[in-house]
Amino acid sequence: MAARLAEEWFAICGGCEVTILDIGEPLLDVLKQVEIVHMPVIMDHKLFGQTGENAEMEIPAADVGLISGGIRNEEHKKLALEMRKKCKILISLGSCACFGGIPALANQFSTQELVDKVYRDSKSTEKDGLPHEQIPELTDRVYAVHEVVPVDAYLPGCPTTPDMVANALLSILEGKPLPALSSKSVCDECPTKREKKAVGTLKRRLEAPDFKPGAPLTEMRCLMEQGYLCLGPATRGGCGGHDGVPRCIRAYMPCEGCFGPLSEKANPMVDMMGALSSIGLDPKQIPDRAATFNRFAGAGRLRPAPRR
Ligand code: SF4
Ligand code: SF4
Ligand code: SF4
Known part of the structure; x- marks a missing residue:
């Protein structure tokens, strides 16, 4: 049946x-x-x-x-x-x-702030247009x-x-147990070359990383060491296909963190600050750090900052 x-x-x-x-x-x-x-x-x-x-x-x-x-x-x-x-x-x-x-x-943001922003304060919105x-x-x-x-x-x-x-x-x-999630990080599954030292400062992603199209990923330098913010150190692995290579890395793109934190108790902010500092990059250069490091995991982790 x-x-x-x-x-x-x-x-x-x-x-x-x-x-x-x-x-x-x-x-x-x-x-x-x-x-x-x-x-x-x-x-x-x-x-x-x-x-x-x-x-x-x-x-x-x-x-x-x-x-x-x-x-x-x-x-x-x-x-x-x-x-x-x-x-x-x-x-x-x-x-x-x-x-x-x-x-x-x-x-x-509070729900009221969001409603005000979308339905009241936006220049293109009529002020009385609150849906009800x-x-x-x-x-x-x-x-x-x-x-x-x-x-x-x-x-x-x-x-x-x-x-x-x-x-x-x-x-x-088939009546089998559900497959467990990976206990590795994206970095653990990433084949890029690492030398534990950044080659420059953090860059915006407007220029392409250094890689040879068609060459094996093992010849590409770690994207974070190249100066691109990559959330691989703080993100659960398992997104790769048959060969286990993380999806974005395979496309020469840094990890955005979509598989979420390494565990329920992990703190991506602490993990990322440590990973960046350990290769000589200054985490303070990253604006909006709480949101950036918890981009996909805001339900349990992001709250409105106390307003002054
Ligand atoms: S930081 Fe990104 S590019 Fe570097 S090893 Fe980790 S996943 Fe790979
Ligand atoms: S953003 Fe998601 S799909 Fe891309 S490498 Fe990170 S975990 Fe994998
Ligand atoms: S935004 Fe949500 S629903 Fe859409 S692809 Fe991502 S996880 Fe799935």
């Missing part, structure tokens, strides 16, 4: 749903074994009954539930509770669901899904990787 699959999306861009398509051929194997019972991106399933006759929202029961996106409003909260109630196994899909992701950068009809109330900040309901597994990444989604779904279908 096919396993029943439900998917919901909250504060997202939709990239993690595209990742499901990017599974490619193995998706055909997965689809043979699942019955999709709820997935707003492809199905017009009515939450309150076909004609809106129900007072409470309802999602069909499922063996596996995927949630992308962080929780930004009261409707997301209710949907998260309903997904938890109806799904035997619940998985956070992508960094927005796992840690708040890019939308959680907003946690540096049938709009769910905003929560006080962006929450990761597991801050609101218990989650059984995490598939980080912005977006997460097709391999990770396929492996997780196939493991569930």
